[in-house]
Amino acid sequence: MCLCLGPIKSGKTFLMKRLQGDVIDDAVNTVPTNGINHFTIKDSTGKFDTIVRDIGGSMAPIWKHYFDRVGKIIYVVDASNLCQISAAGVLLYSLLVEPRLRAIKIALTLNKMDLSYRQMRNEALLILQYSRLQKEATQTLTIFETSGMTGEGVEKLRNWLFDPATLKSATANK
């Protein structure tokens, strides 16, 4: 099972809609997720699919109830929200120290990269205290730069989700 987590309004639901292949236009508006969305994501050939559970940022205090049998987490950070990035790092740290998540793969996703006032990758990683997190992490972290709005980085994220080297551990835990 794969979870999609991150602070409120970081763009999780929007990004999952994009990954699922929903039509994104001006009419697509997301509402804050006060619960869980399930998205069916297909691989690039369209032959295989997997379910991603998108849990609202407002539910962070109870994310831990959904950690059993998790193999992967897509952790979404809003790179345009300077005030939120360091809090996102603290929240990520709380996942890294969770015993049930010790051996998982994490896609650290710097999102909303279409916005001109976003933080650049290196600055965002600095604010997240990434090098410190990485030293302590037992998990494998991979960094992505994405935009649910333009679709940037979305195919790379899809390939990570279906990477044969990591898929086995994720499906074994399904």
Ligand SMILES: Nc1nc2c(ncn2[C@@H]2O[C@H](COP(=O)(O)OP(=O)(O)OP(=O)(O)O)[C@@H](O)[C@H]2O)c(=O)[nH]1
């Ligand atoms: N410019 C830009 N805006 C985005 C992007 N992704 C999401 N947004 C906007 O950010 C807002 C929040 O997006 P959501 O996908 O609902 O955020 P969320 O992380 O699911 O929020 P919660 O469900 O509250 O945890 C919406 O108004 C989106 O239109 C993006 O890549 N670029």
Ligand SMILES: [Mg+2]
């Ligand atoms: Mg949401």
